[in-house]
Amino acid sequence: MSAVTKKHGNRRAEKPGRDSACPSKLDADVESRFEIVAREDFSELTYLLEVAHPMMARAARPGQFVIVIAHEHGERIPLTIADFDRERGTITLVIQAAGKTTREMQRDCQVGSTLFGMVGPLGEPSQLGDAKKVVCVGGGLGVAPIFPQARAFKENGAYVIGVVGFRSKELVFWEDKFRSVCDEFIICSDDGSVGIKGLVTDGIELAAENHSDIDEVIAIGPPIMMKAATETTRPHNIKTMVSLNPIMVDGTGMCGGCRVLVGGETKFACVDGPDFDGHKVDFVDLMNRLKRFNEDEKLALERWSEGTGQASAAKPAPPPPVEQVERAPRAMDGDMGVHYGTLRSAWDNQDT
Amino acid sequence: MAKKTIRTIPQDRTPIPVQEPADRVANFAEVALGYLEEQALNECERCLLCPEPACVKGCPVGIDIPGFIERMLAGDFREAYATLSDDNLLPAICGRVCPQEDQCEGVCPVGDTLEPVAIGRIERWLGDMAIAEGWTAQPYLEPNGFRVGIIGSGPAGMAAAADLAKAGCEVTVYEALHSPGGVLRYGIPEFRLPNEVIDAELANITKLGVKIECNTLVGRLFTIEQMVEEMGFDAVFIGTGAGSPKFMGIPGESLNGVLSANELLTRCNLMGAGDFPNNDTPLHLGKQVAIIGAGNTAMDAMRVALRLGADKVHCVYRRTEAESPARLEEIHHAQEEGIEFHWLTTPVEILDDGAGNVRAMRCLRMELGEPDDSGRRRPIAIDGSEYEFEADMVVYAIGTNPNPIIGQTSKLKLNQWGYVETDDDLATSMAGVYAGGDIVTGAATVILAMGAGRKAARGIKAYLGIRDSNVAYLPAGEDRGDSLFGIDAGERNFTRVRLA
Ligand SMILES: Cc1cc2nc3c(=O)[nH]c(=O)nc-3n(C[C@H](O)[C@H](O)[C@H](O)COP(=O)(O)OP(=O)(O)OC[C@H]3O[C@@H](n4cnc5c(N)ncnc54)[C@H](O)[C@@H]3O)c2cc1C
Ligand SMILES: Cc1cc2nc3c(=O)[nH]c(=O)nc-3n(C[C@H](O)[C@H](O)[C@H](O)COP(=O)(O)OP(=O)(O)OC[C@H]3O[C@@H](n4cnc5c(N)ncnc54)[C@H](O)[C@@H]3O)c2cc1C
Ligand code: FES
Numbered sequence: 001m002s003a004v005t006k007k008h009g010n011r012r013a014e015k016p017g018r019d020s021a022c023p024s025k026l027d028a029d030v031e032s033r034f035e036i037v038a039r040e041d042f043s044e045l046t047y048l049l050e051v052a053h054p055m056m057a058r059a060a061r062p063g064q065f066v067i068v069i070a071h072e073h074g075e076r077i078p079l080t081i082a083d084f085d086r087e088r089g090t091i092t093l094v095i096q097a098a099g100k101t102t103r104e105m106q107r108d109c110q111v112g113s114t115l116f117g118m119v120g121p122l123g124e125p126s127q128l129g130d131a132k133k134v135v136c137v138g139g140g141l142g143v144a145p146i147f148p149q150a151r152a153f154k155e156n157g158a159y160v161i162g163v164v165g166f167r168s169k170e171l172v173f174w175e176d177k178f179r180s181v182c183d184e185f186i187i188c189s190d191d192g193s194v195g196i197k198g199l200v201t202d203g204i205e206l207a208a209e210n211h212s213d214i215d216e217v218i219a220i221g222p223p224i225m226m227k228a229a230t231e232t233t234r235p236h237n238i239k240t241m242v243s244l245n246p247i248m249v250d251g252t253g254m255c256g257g258c259r260v261l262v263g264g265e266t267k268f269a270c271v272d273g274p275d276f277d278g279h280k281v282d283f284v285d286l287m288n289r290l291k292r293f294n295e296d297e298k299l300a301l302e303r304w305s306e307g308t309g310q311a312s313a314a315k316p317a318p319p320p321p322v323e324q325v326e327r328a329p330r331a332m333d334g335d336m337g338v339h340y341g342t343l344r345s346a347w348d349n350q351d352t
Numbered sequence: 353m354a355k356k357t358i359r360t361i362p363q364d365r366t367p368i369p370v371q372e373p374a375d376r377v378a379n380f381a382e383v384a385l386g387y388l389e390e391q392a393l394n395e396c397e398r399c400l401l402c403p404e405p406a407c408v409k410g411c412p413v414g415i416d417i418p419g420f421i422e423r424m425l426a427g428d429f430r431e432a433y434a435t436l437s438d439d440n441l442l443p444a445i446c447g448r449v450c451p452q453e454d455q456c457e458g459v460c461p462v463g464d465t466l467e468p469v470a471i472g473r474i475e476r477w478l479g480d481m482a483i484a485e486g487w488t489a490q491p492y493l494e495p496n497g498f499r500v501g502i503i504g505s506g507p508a509g510m511a512a513a514a515d516l517a518k519a520g521c522e523v524t525v526y527e528a529l530h531s532p533g534g535v536l537r538y539g540i541p542e543f544r545l546p547n548e549v550i551d552a553e554l555a556n557i558t559k560l561g562v563k564i565e566c567n568t569l570v571g572r573l574f575t576i577e578q579m580v581e582e583m584g585f586d587a588v589f590i591g592t593g594a595g596s597p598k599f600m601g602i603p604g605e606s607l608n609g610v611l612s613a614n615e616l617l618t619r620c621n622l623m624g625a626g627d628f629p630n631n632d633t634p635l636h637l638g639k640q641v642a643i644i645g646a647g648n649t650a651m652d653a654m655r656v657a658l659r660l661g662a663d664k665v666h667c668v669y670r671r672t673e674a675e676s677p678a679r680l681e682e683i684h685h686a687q688e689e690g691i692e693f694h695w696l697t698t699p700v701e702i703l704d705d706g707a708g709n710v711r712a713m714r715c716l717r718m719e720l721g722e723p724d725d726s727g728r729r730r731p732i733a734i735d736g737s738e739y740e741f742e743a744d745m746v747v748y749a750i751g752t753n754p755n756p757i758i759g760q761t762s763k764l765k766l767n768q769w770g771y772v773e774t775d776d777d778l779a780t781s782m783a784g785v786y787a788g789g790d791i792v793t794g795a796a797t798v799i800l801a802m803g804a805g806r807k808a809a810r811g812i813k814a815y816l817g818i819r820d821s822n823v824a825y826l827p828a829g830e831d832r833g834d835s836l837f838g839i840d841a842g843e844r845n846f847t848r849v850r851l852a
Contacts, residue, residue, distance in 0.1 A: 293636055
């Protein structure tokens with residue numbers, strides 16, 4: 001639970017401690033652990049975590065994200081706020097097991113366990129504007145993050161067309177949730193086992209054919225998918241917002257690691273974004289920058305898979321999920337730096 | 353005691369023991385090891401105890417330098433520390449990181465003939481002694497019921513928090529990162545400022561009852577307006593620093609291998625990337641690392657890169673050593689460690705290896721022209737001097753912009769560069785909201801940030817109607833020998849108390 005929600009008791013009334021040998025560690029970290037209150041596994045690679053943070057649940061807006069640190073040796077990874085529940089005081093993250101950290105979290109983040117750190121909501125909330133008719137597109141892991149946007153547009157009185165892509169029927173999740181906030185809902189699958197057979201761009205085309213008055217398309221997914229979505233809408237001249245996912249560290253505008261090129265200008269995605277006008281985004285640049293740590297990521301995953309590199313000795317570890325570990329190379333998408341996995345095969349042949 | 357003269361004092365500045373360059377480039381332990389007691393006292397002997405001390409004027413916070421040196425010479429270290437900490441809440445830190453040559457030591461009259469008194473080293477020794485001896489016992493503070501929120505846990509926030517807590521306010525510090533300390537933590541590496549020193553100074557503050565809440569980005573989790581209107585804070589201090597790194601805007605800047613010094617330092621100092629993959633954060637250090645800039649940030653980035661195992665680290669700066677803004681000691685240490693300096697050089701393009709990574713830079717040689725606004729001679733490019741500079745990692749340390757988040761999320765008045773606008777008392781355009789440190793002045797120094805935090809604390813006390821003093825109650829009858837930061841336990845303090 002967030003320490004900020006704790007009562008501000010008056011600690012000065014306590015008897016002053018006279019021993020004051022210098023402590024080597026502060027306990028601030030311990031106080032601010034964040035509890036996982038629910039979990040759901042959508043597939044072997046995709047899981048949902050609901051984390052208690054009443055204050056963040058109140059503050060979160062669609063389009064924002066958090067930075068999570070799993071344990072005391074962990075890295076800071078950005079994850080979109082896929083949902084928030086102000087009554088329950090929780091925020092929901094939907095995570096794709098891509099590399100070491102997200103796999104380790106898949107193994108360790110059980111109900112009742114805690115995250116070492118979580119800060120947010122980060123980034124500028126999405127601009128809802130006065131769009132009357134919108135298409136909300138989610139591909140792969142972008143499916144979950146597009147949901148709060150679709151819901152917000154619906155609440156704002158817009159006509160919402162949802163377009164989501166999955167590889168096949170078994171991987172579909174949140175269909176009911178989407179249907180409850182979408183006026184039209186198009187599922188695209190690679191193999192045609194559910195909805196229309198094709199990519200989300202086919203879904204966008206379909207929506208554009210049926211509606212000539214679309215004000216805005218919002219696309220979230222792997223960069224290659226967002227790029228394709230912007231190419232699809234460009235000839236139709238439809239404003240297209242995308243949510244960029246560069247590599248981040250602090251998420252507070254302090255390091256510049258998350259810089260992206262938008263309309264020829266350098267922007268920091270964590271404070272200026274993550275939403276940008278997709279027609280202005282340099283996706284080639286983004287995709288190159290996502291490759292930045294590929295070698296290290298591979299090394300980390302290999303070491304972890306071998307069971308030698310488990311830095312978090314503190315946790316009693318259940319046996320590693322052998323099956324998933326073996327599948328690692330397929331899900332890594334190393335060459336593209338695209339980590340959302342599910343759509344990957346379908347996008348393999350696309351021109352980058 | 354006969355009056356000391358320049359002839360009677362020890363002539364040579366007492367050298368500070370350091371780790372040998374060959375050893376230290378392979379570790380992150382402190383470079384300057386600190387004086388022993390006799391060395392500190394020997395250096396104290398060099399102080400002429402001037403009746404009108406220039407050093408006090410040279411100090412941004414006006415520490416009574418001859419005062420604490422005199423007490424040290426009398427053997428009363430506890431009193432000496434009380435004198436020092438009257439003006440400086442973070443002596444062990446400032447003794448290590450202040451640019452003394454531009455401040456107290458730069459104006460020390462001993463320096464006219466000999467080398468100036470090593471005030472910083474003495475200060476550090478006394479600060480370390482206080483930590484080791486635990487001269488930090490908590491006085492009993494009479495709560496006045498006022499609640500103050502502090503945004504940012506850098507030196508400005510720490511100083512404001514300490515002073516306000518001592519005045520009896522209930523203080524909460526909010527920090528965006530998962531670990532407090534600001535630049536002290538994520539920027540300045542351990543070989544210059546060990547984490548234990550920061551932890552000790554932070555512990556002094558938490559002992560005053562200050563609560564530090566990490567993982568809390570103010571503006572996003574809640575706004576300043578909410579702090580005042582909904583969360584019950586009677587006043588707020590903003591000390592969010594200036595940490596948004598600048599880039600040059602030259603071609604090739606988004607290649608992999610180009611990063612800011614802040615990113616490099618954060619990955620290493622805050623996230624432990626030096627121990628990847630035991631820690632999860634990678635750095636992917638280059639072999640030939642070029643750091644652009646020659647300030648403290650540049651020096652730190654270079655020396656971190658060296659310690660992590662870069663083959664060669666280069667400093668590329670468009671002016672000369674004389675104009676370099678880094679602390680003198682750091683430049684010397686960097687030179688000793690084998691960093692190669694390329695003065696009067698500037699990159700104009702970063703070149704691709706064909707796979708999206710840095711291969712080299714195209715650089716121009718410069719010469720110095722007329723002085724510019726900063727009083728330093730302006731570097732001018734020499735025509736036709738372009739050449740290729742081999743490097744597989746390029747790190748920018750060319751300054752910072754203000755962090756935009758507070759501006760994005762509040763109605764606070766900012767100046768044209770995006771820094772928070774304040775009046776002379778550091779009050780902002782919002783009632784009860786004060787600001788200080790780098791977010792007001794732009795990137796400056798630890799001691800200035802600390803001084804600003806204390807000044808804002810005075811402003812806040814005045815705003816709340818609390819008497820401006822550092823006096824705190826001690827419960828009757830208890831041993832009051834231990835006072836904190838020079839608190840005078842004997843004086844009575846009448847303070848305004850918030851009615852429930
Ligand atoms: C704003 C934003 C929102 C995101 N939302 C989600 C989400 O809702 N669900 C989800 O599953 N993933 C999301 N991601 C991506 C997620 O952060 C990465 O998948 C995760 O960091 C991978 O870590 P890893 O160690 O498991 O894999 P690694 O093997 O380290 O990396 C796999 C790939 O992820 C990318 N990546 C690695 N480190 C980072 C980092 N620190 N920041 C960003 N990307 C990185 C790289 O391109 C890499 O090729 C988001 C990223 C951003 C920037
Ligand atoms: C690498 C480096 C080396 C340096 N070396 C020296 C030196 O040797 N000597 C010297 O005197 N000076 C040095 N400086 C400068 C000095 O560190 C700074 O001037 C000083 O730290 C400024 O203090 P501050 O309290 O204003 O801000 P900072 O130290 O920047 O602290 C600000 C804190 O606020 C937090 N924050 C920001 N926004 C928010 C928000 N919205 N909500 C919550 N928290 C927030 C940040 O995370 C940060 O922790 C150096 C700076 C750097 C970067
Ligand atoms: S993640 Fe560091 S500036 Fe955006």
